[in-house]
């Protein structure tokens with residue numbers, strides 16, 4: 099795009115148009131430079147996010163789309179355009195696919211005449227600026243009413259990057275999955291049908307062609323990264339003995355290769371708790387029995403005295419995993435550590451309207467001990483992740499899938515279970 103064209107476009111963009119873009123991307127415009135709108139870096143919870151530059155011609159196309167009712171998808175990164183019956187999903191690709199530019203000519207595509215305007219045709223499109231071939235995969239229904247395409251993004255899904263050091267827009271494309279229906283489609287119907295088509299297509303690409311793509315879940319507040327524990331600035335010679343299995347479990351959430359796998363992080367810390375449950379439970383049972391034996395009114399000749407011990411042991415024997423967890427938290431985690439953690443600003447995460455459904459909120463004024471509330475939440479969340487079908491009490495709660503929108507918002511819960519794991523390890527060393 100020449101600069102002159104850029105300036106022409108800038109005259110077309112009214113302040114009202116710019117605020118539409120600010121709203122849809124949750125950005126704030128700072129200036130216009132070299133044919134781009136520049137949106138300022140945002141400071142969220144102390145984390146500086148990069149600025150974004152949007153070419154003016156792309157900005158105009160986005161405004162036009164917004165004006166005809168297009169909006170960003172709620173669950174995934176991408177756009178929905180009901181008036182055109184069009185949905186575009188950003189996708190991630192794992193590994194080398196058989197459908198790459200060097201081998202794509204071996205493939206044929208099930209294409210029929212259609213009424214859509216496709217920007218490119220299979221098997222690939224050449225990008226002059228980057229001297230790069232991008233593959234284009236497209237199939238269409240027999241009657242031409244519906245097309246599914248994987249190809250470089252349209253303006254709506256342009257990656258938002260800062261300008262380079264010379265103030266130029268970076269060459270930017272990403273792969274998107276596009277669904278074209280036969281025309282204007284009601285929004286919820288369009289979301290449903292495009293999801294169904296995307297699911298089927300990605301499944302078959304994986305199974306039939308070993309070509310693995312996944313839809314990118316939408317991440318809203320990636321800044322919800324609060325540390326549950328303060329950082330210590332003195333590095334010392336280590337004093338904490340750690341068993342191999344605990345060391346391995348504890349390192350998983352910090353492993354770069356695992357990044358983004360929030361449900362796995364949660365379960366790794368949870369498994370550490372699980373490891374200590376039987377020992378702590380036994381310890382607690384022994385303590386209770388010993389207390390009974392030492393009580394002044396204990397009389398080994400009296401059945402009622404012996405029964406007290408029997409009851410205590412039986413209760414302990416029948417304790418569920420949830421009860422054992424509560425016991426563990428009560429025994430090993432100081433109440434003030436929980437108070438301290440929960441007094442941090444977690445953006446309402448642990449409150450009644452928090453982003454994770456099917457788990458109890460934590461309320462320091464409820465009268466129930468924090469240890470008990472925390473244990474209930476941690477256990478219910480664990481059940482949602484592993485989907486404990488055998489436990490009738492949780493049959494209704496829906497499974498929490500890796501990479502779902504909820505999973506991506508787990509960070510404060512991961513920090514909480516990490517805090518519990520650390521305290522339990524320290525208490526049992």
Ligand SMILES: [Zn+2]
Nearest residue numbers: 212214245278
């Ligand atoms: Zn088509």
